[in-house]
Amino acid sequence: MEIIFLGTGTSQGIPVIGCSCSVCQSTDPRDNRLRVAVLLRKENQQIVIDAGPDFRQQMLRAGVTDLNAVLLTHEHNDHIIGLDDVRPFIFRQLTPMPIYCDERVAGELQERFAYAFAEDPYPGAPRFELHHTNQKELIQIGDFDIGIIRYFHGRLPIQGYRIGNFAYLTDIKRITDKELEKLDNLxxxxISALHHEDHHSHLKLKEALALIERINPQQAYLTHLSHKMGAHQDVEKLLPENVCIAYDQLVLSLDN
Structure with missing residues (x-):
């Protein structure tokens, strides 16, 4: 399985509009971050986790021509507002786009993208096929066996995913011991790490590193980084040997 980081930034991305800080003005391409999302590829099957406002650009940049499904972590705009841009896949594949999310998120989609569910849709409208993940511990999409990891983004319950020996937890602040048990042997x-200061709904770097130590994966990658985290090359020097900063267009390979 290939893991392609489509975006590794926060809801504002990097550079932030109008910001003159050293990170936003950096010439290191690793400091240029679109909104957070990832593509998983296995043979001729491809799924994405989240579809924010940069989704179209991300698909073009990664050369994606077919898409089997979209997994959503939660309903914040930087994770769902690009869903309209799945239309070319729908038109090419001649089938509604399967979207996997919990029931609360599905309700938000039906409100924000009401035209995608209309009984008499206008020509060219997207069509979404919603799959609720409530009460499910495992979903299957083609050859992907996907476990659901539940945790909290502030007080908002959201979900991440485990596929084989790979797990993806963005926008995380708190997770129960029971859910941590699902993350053995990665x-x-x-995992997301916003910056260095306390935040009500995101792990700061120190907290993310402590959680990584508890989970004890072979390798961890930090995503959903704010420009306040610092430059890629500087922050990497602060990290343990088994922790790296992810960056846009980074590709990882996983045998599972």
């Missing part, structure tokens, strides 16, 4: 963990 080869690769992707």
């Amino acid at each position: 080869q690769i963990l992707v």
Whole structure:
């Protein structure tokens, strides 16, 4: 399985509009971050986790021509607002786009993208096929066996995913011991770390590193980084040997 980081930034991305800080002005391409999302590829099957406002650009940049499904972590705009841009896949594949999310998120989609569920849709409208993940511990999409990891983004319950020895937890602040048990024996963990200061709904770097130590993956990658975290090359020097900063267009390979 290939893991392609489509975006590794926060809801504002990097550079932030109008910001003159050293990170936003950096010439290191690793400091240029679209909104957070990841593509998983196995043979001729491809799924994405989250579809934010940069989704179209991400699909073009990664050369994606077919898409089997979209997994959503939660309903914040930087994770769902690009869903309209699945239309070319729908038109090419001649089938509604399967979207996997919990029931609360599905309700938000039906409100924000009401035209995608209309009984008499206008020509060219997307069509979404919603799959609720409530009460499910495992979902299957083609050859992907996907476990659901539940945790909290502030007080908002959201979900991440485990596929084989890979797990993806973005926008995380708190997780129960029961859910942590689902993360044993990971080869690769992707986890968010916003910046260095306390935040009500995101792990700061110190907290993310402590959680990584508890989970004990072979390798961890940090995502959903704010420009306040610092430059890629500087922050990497602060990290343990088994922790790296992810960056846009990074590709990882996983045998599972």
